[in-house]
Amino acid sequence: MRTAATIFLISVFATALFADYTAPYPFAAQFRELPNAAASGSHLLGTDALGRDRLSRLLYGARLSMLLAPAAALGSVLLALGFALLAAMGGPWCERLILAAADLFLSLPLFFLLLAARALLPLHTTAETAAIVMFGLLAGLGWAGPARVMVGAAKQFSRSDFVLFAKTCGHGRIRIALVHIMPNILPVAKAQFLIATPSYLLAEASLGLLGLGIPEPVPSWGSLLRELESVSAITANPWILTPALCLFLVVAGFHMAVSADKTAV
C-alpha cells in the first residue's frame, strides 16, 4: 500500500510540476465563446464561467498546492527540528521554555489566525505573494504540534547511553545534537512531515472555499473548489467535482503513506 501511495503521489507531483507541458492550455487563457462549456474533446473537464479550460487550471492548481503545501510542511518540521535540538542542547529550562511556547501556539486557533492574517493582505496583493504568505503562515504557525513530539524524542535520545558516552568523550553540545541526536529523530520528523502536508492541503482548500485562498487568476485546488458552492452547477456539470476528487485522492495517499510508515516503525 505504501509503495502504491508513494507512486501515486510522485506521479501527481510530476504531472503538476510539469504543468507547462501536461496542461493543454495556459491557466488564464480564455475561450470567450465557450463559457461554462460541457466536457468535450477539446476541453476534457469543460470550461469555467470565464471560459477557461478546467483541466489546465486543475493541473496548474496542483502545481501550486503540491509544491507549496509540502514546502510549508517542511518549514514547520525544520522549525520543530531546530527547537527539538535546541531543547536537547539547552537543558531543562530551555526545554520548558520551548514546550511553553509550543503550548501557547497550540492554544491559539490556527485556522482563525490564518483566516485573519490572510484577510488582512492588501487588496492589490498579487496571487503569488498571497500564496507565499499563506503557506508561510502555515509553516510559521504549525510548528508547535511536530515540536512537541520531536522535543520528546530528542529528550529521550539525549538521555541514552550513546549520548552519555559521547559526552564522556568530550564532544560538544552542538556536535552531540547534530551527529548523535538529529539522525535518530529524522524518522519522527519524516512522519510529522507526512502528517502536516495533507493537513496544510486541506487548510488551503477550506480557505479557498471561504474565498480567502489564492486570489484569481492563479488557480489552486482550494480556489477551484469555489465552484462547488452552487448545487445547480454540480448537478449540471458533475465534472466540476474533479478538483475535490483529486484533493481527496492525494490526501488519502498521504494518509496511506503515514499509516504504512507507522506500521513499519
Added chain:
Amino acid sequence: MTPRASRFPHLLAVICRRLIWFMVVLLVGGLVGAVLVRVAPGFGTDERMLDARLSNASIQAIARERSGGADIGWYYVDYLGRLLRGDLGTSVSLGRPVRELLGERMGTSVRSAGLGLALAWTLALAVIGLLELCRNPAGETLASVIVEVLLCIPVALLAVGCFYLGGAPALAVAAILFPRIFRYGRALARQTGAAPHVLAAHASGESPWRILGFHVMLPIFPELAALAGVTVNMAVGAIIPVEALCDSPGVGALVWQAALARDLPVLVNVTLLVTAVTLASNFAADVARNARWDAI
C-alpha cells in the same frame, strides 16, 4: 495530618499555577492575535478607499479611522483596561458594540457546536460499542473506510455538503468531529478489548454487554474524557467555516465577516474568547487524562 489533608496545599499550588498559566497564555494569545492583525500588510486599508467617487478628504478620514489601532502596544494596554471594565470596544465594520454582537451570536454558535458534539459523540460511541460487540471484520472495514473518507475531505467542503443535504450547522460539525472521535476511541477500545482480563471475562462467560460496559468502556473513560476536552477545541475550529458557509448567524460567521472587513476590535476579542475556550478545554482534558488531581 491525613494523606488527603497533606495533599490539599499541593493541589492548591497546582490549581494556582494552572490559573497563572491560563492568564499568561490568554494575555499573550490576545497580543499575538492583535500583533498578527496589526503587522499584516493590509492593516489600515479599507475597500471604501478604492471608491473613485470619494473625495481625498473622505479617503483621508477613512484612513484616520482605520489607523486607530496603529500603535499595537498602546492599543492592547488600552483594550485590556477597557476589558476589565466590561467594554469590548465597537466593531469598525458593523458600528455596534462587540459585546452586543458576541452576546447575540454566542447562543447560535454554542447550540451548533454543542449539538454537533453531542451528535458526533453519540454516533461514535454507538458505532464503537456495536463493533466491539459484533467483532465483525466487514463492519470494521466499512467503518474504517467511511472514517478515512471523511478525514480526507476539507472541513469547508463537508460543511457545504451538509448544507446541500438540508442539514443544520450542527450536522456539519458532527460530520467533522465524528471521524476524529471514532478513530481514537476505536483504537482505545480495540486495545482494551484485547487485554487479558477482557479475554478472561469472555472465557468465564460474562455477558457481552457487561464486558463492554465494565471491562472495555469504563477503563478507557479517562482517555475518552480527555478526548472530549480536545473535541471542544476541534468544534471551535470547525464552527468558523461551518457558519460562514451554512449562513448561520453565529460567532463563526462574525469572525469571517470581521476578517473580510479587517475589523480589529472584533478579531482581537474573538481571539481572546476562542483562546480562553481552548485553554479551558485543554485544562479539562489534562484533568481527565490524569484522572487524579494530585497527578496534574
